[in-house]
Amino acid sequence: xxxxxxxxxxxxxxxxxxxxxxxxxxxxxxxxxxxxxxxxxxxxxxxxxxxxxxxxxxxxxxxxxxxxxxxxxxxxxxxxxxxxxxxxxxxxxxxxxxxxxxxxxxxxxxx
Amino acid sequence: xxxxxxxxxxxxxxxxxxxxxxxxxxxxxxxxxxxxxxxxxxxxxxxxxxxxxxxxxxxxxxxxxxxxxxxxxxxxxxxxxxxxxxxxxxxxxxxxxxxxxxxxxxxxxxxxxxx
Numbered sequence: 001x002x003x004x005x006x007x008x009x010x011x012x013x014x015x016x017x018x019x020x021x022x023x024x025x026x027x028x029x030x031x032x033x034x035x036x037x038x039x040x041x042x043x044x045x046x047x048x049x050x051x052x053x054x055x056x057x058x059x060x061x062x063x064x065x066x067x068x069x070x071x072x073x074x075x076x077x078x079x080x081x082x083x084x085x086x087x088x089x090x091x092x093x094x095x096x097x098x099x100x101x102x103x104x105x106x107x108x109x110x111x
Numbered sequence: 112x113x114x115x116x117x118x119x120x121x122x123x124x125x126x127x128x129x130x131x132x133x134x135x136x137x138x139x140x141x142x143x144x145x146x147x148x149x150x151x152x153x154x155x156x157x158x159x160x161x162x163x164x165x166x167x168x169x170x171x172x173x174x175x176x177x178x179x180x181x182x183x184x185x186x187x188x189x190x191x192x193x194x195x196x197x198x199x200x201x202x203x204x205x206x207x208x209x210x211x212x213x214x215x216x217x218x219x220x221x222x223x224x225x226x
Contacts, residue, residue, distance in 0.1 A: 036217075043115075043202050043217035044154070087154065097142060097206065098156040098167055099215065 002027040006088050006102035013109050016077045021105045023088030024070040031091040033071050034099065035064050038085045047073075047086075078109045113137045115218035117203050123224045124193055132188045132221045134203030143186045144204040144215060145178065147171070154202070160186065193225045 003026045013019055025033065032051050036044035048057040050066040057064045061082065063074040073086055085106045089099040116135045124130050136143050145157040158178055159166040165178065177189045186205075190197055200222050204215040 034215075041220075041222075043117075043204075043219045046214055046216060049214060089154070097159055097215075098144070098169070099146075099154075100156070101154040103153050 002090070002092055002100050004088055004090055004100055004102040006086075006105050008105060009103065010106045011108070013075075013078055013107070015079055015109055015111050018074070018076045018078070020075070021073040021086055021107070022070060023073070023102055025088075025090050027090055027092045027100070029093040031093050033066055034089045034091070035062075035071070035073055036087040036089065038087055038104065040085075044087055075107070078107075080109045080111050083107055083109045113139075115203055115205055115216055117201075117218035117221050119221060120219065121222045121224070123226065126195055126225055127192050130190050130193055130223065132190075132201050132203075132223070134186045134188070134218055135184050136186055136203065136205030137207070137216060138184070140205035140207050140216075142166075142206045142215075143178075143180070144206075145188045146202045146204065146217075147199040148202065148220075149199045157188070190223075193223075195225050198223055198225045 005024050007022045032049050034049050035047040037047055038044045048064040053068045055066050061076050065072045085104040087104045088102040118133045122130055143160040146154050148154045156169050158168040158172045160178055175191045179187050200220045202220045203218045206215045
């Protein structure tokens with residue numbers, strides 16, 4: 001069964017304390033891996049798409065990387081406004097664009 | 112910046128009643144989706160829609176659910192006879208051309224509460 005697992009479930013950081021979030025996937029094939037940010041009571045906000053192992057994408061303090069089995073979202077010198085739930089999702093071949101989601105990592109950054 | 116909008120933001124209904132959730136996708140997008148998120152659980156795919164027909168639906172999307180694009184801008188999800196377990200956040204999403212199909216943009220969601 002296609003599955004996406006994220007760890008840790010929750011992470012609390014001090015402002016400026018860099019860390020990484022993990023998304024591991026077990027799928028029949030990978031069309032793309034996606035990172036989203038979700039604030040409480042809101043819809044997921046698109047961050048990155050990664051298509052192949054070795055690919056990296058950056059946006060401000062966030063950097064996403066991809067291997068054949070997992071993806072990391074590295075957060076460098078986080079600020080309190082980075083506090084959110086970070087969701088990982090995958091799209092697999094043969095399925096018409098639906099996304100399979102992980103449960104997310106709830107990140108809290110203390111000032 | 113273009114965005115997906117959804118109405119209402121919160122819908123409270125009695126079990127067995129019909130509800131219609133409304134979405135306005137980004138105007139030049141071609142693919143439309145509904146997802147739901149039960150509190151504390153993963154986001155779950157319900158249905159995808161392209162060229163005025165359903166492209167794919169999940170096992171959750173049974174005969175109680177239907178989708179429609181009644182005009183050039185709206186995309187609706189109808190639940191015919193709501194159950195308690197339908198209580199969730201419902202998200203509409205849209206994506207663009209065939210080349211950028213992966214980037215799905217989400218609306219703010221409708222919180223459905225079934226009593």
